[in-house]
Amino acid sequence: MSPDGLPSSDALADWKPDVLGVEGRVLPVVTAPAEVLSRVGAEVDPADPEIVQLAADLVATMRVSPGCVGLAAPQVGVGAQVFVVDVTQHPKTATSHGTFVLCNARVVEASRWRPGREGCMSVPDLTGDVKRAGRVVVEAVLPGTGEAVRLTTDAFEARALQHEIDHCAGKLFLDRVAGAHAVYQRKVYL
Amino acid sequence: MNELAITVIGPDRTGIVADVSEALAGVGANLSDSTMTRLRGHFAMTLICTGPSAADVEKALEPLSGLLATVRAVEPESEAGAGGEPYLVSVHGADRLGIVAAVTRVVADVGGNITDLTTRLTGPLYVLIAEVELPADSAEDLAVRLAEAADELGVEVTLRRAESDVL
Ligand SMILES: [Zn+2]
Numbered sequence: 001m002s003p004d005g006l007p008s009s010d011a012l013a014d015w016k017p018d019v020l021g022v023e024g025r026v027l028p029v030v031t032a033p034a035e036v037l038s039r040v041g042a043e044v045d046p047a048d049p050e051i052v053q054l055a056a057d058l059v060a061t062m063r064v065s066p067g068c069v070g071l072a073a074p075q076v077g078v079g080a081q082v083f084v085v086d087v088t089q090h091p092k093t094a095t096s097h098g099t100f101v102l103c104n105a106r107v108v109e110a111s112r113w114r115p116g117r118e119g120c121m122s123v124p125d126l127t128g129d130v131k132r133a134g135r136v137v138v139e140a141v142l143p144g145t146g147e148a149v150r151l152t153t154d155a156f157e158a159r160a161l162q163h164e165i166d167h168c169a170g171k172l173f174l175d176r177v178a179g180a181h182a183v184y185q186r187k188v189y190l
Numbered sequence: 191m192n193e194l195a196i197t198v199i200g201p202d203r204t205g206i207v208a209d210v211s212e213a214l215a216g217v218g219a220n221l222s223d224s225t226m227t228r229l230r231g232h233f234a235m236t237l238i239c240t241g242p243s244a245a246d247v248e249k250a251l252e253p254l255s256g257l258l259a260t261v262r263a264v265e266p267e268s269e270a271g272a273g274g275e276p277y278l279v280s281v282h283g284a285d286r287l288g289i290v291a292a293v294t295r296v297v298a299d300v301g302g303n304i305t306d307l308t309t310r311l312t313g314p315l316y317v318l319i320a321e322v323e324l325p326a327d328s329a330e331d332l333a334v335r336l337a338e339a340a341d342e343l344g345v346e347v348t349l350r351r352a353e354s355d356v357l
Contacts, residue, residue, distance in 0.1 A: 090355070092355065127354040184276075
């Protein structure tokens with residue numbers, strides 16, 4: 001808790017996947033159309049050993065997926081409100097909180113809306129133009145300890161958080177595209 | 191499996207898409223990729239379908255009055271190689287003959303492939319937006335050539351990367 005009694009993001013500063021204390025397994029990534037991707041994820045008990053294992057699995061699966069900056073539980077077939085984010089290597093990142101897993105996350109403030117084109121590992125062949133807030137405040141709890149966090153972020157980390165929180169609510173970027181002409185076939189280019 | 195390229199165009203009215211897609215579904219034509227847009231009061235549909243023969247689809251569309259339809263059997267998509275780097279070209283300025291021709295020729299000359307293009311004329315203002323796939327390291331060259339073409343046409347042009355981020 002911060003001095004004013006509100007949960008702070010300080011807890012995230014020290015947070016590392018190691019604190020989960022379990023080995024993450026690499027899980028297969030589910031792609032649309034899969035029912036689990038369109039279902040509202042269940043709120044979770046962050047201390048539940050299964051959730052701690054899931055958190056570690058999300059980290060491990062993200063790590064082996066090239067270019068992956070975030071992964072939500074529904075994307076590995078689990079309808080739960082848990083996701084991992086790590087945007088540290090991304091060029092559009094301003095503020096970054098490193099690698100972290102959040103449970104039961106909510107966007108409580110959102111501003112500076114701007115368009116951007118995004119894709120998703122669960123919709124591998126399409127991208128779409130989606131408006132996202134460039135600044136958000138997110139409240140959540142950490143897996144394992146259940147410690148409450150309130151984090152303020154911007155730019156690419158803000159976009160990633162909104163995308164993953166959407167996954168936990170059963171929404172894909174396709175549910176938010178800007179118009180009939182705002183979905184694009186994605187060709188692989190390296 | 192038959193693959194069909196179908197175009198339908200007619201005066202815009204409520205229910206035109208429902209009528210055409212119902213007729214297609216009625217003969218078992220499975221709609222895959224399509225674009226359907228209103229163009230100056232005409233409604234234009236370009237669709238790829240699989241399933242029935244071209245003759246069956248023609249017969250199904252015939253009763254829809256006021257619509258001009260073409261149906262043609264086509265070869266399924268060949269596994270084309272990797273695209274290129276995605277860019278967006280925006281052009282706007284006073285309408286004049288040959289804007290699309292000049293701009294798209296410049297894109298073709300650097301080996302760029304247009305994947306989507308829309309033009310709109312509103313009053314005196316002409317607008318062109320194109321999605322293009324460019325060969326590696328050709329964007330700077332294209333930007334220079336586009337600027338030259340735009341100068342000659344008296345229009346404004348911008349080329350920017352259509353970045354997408356996988357989340
Ligand atoms: Zn996603």
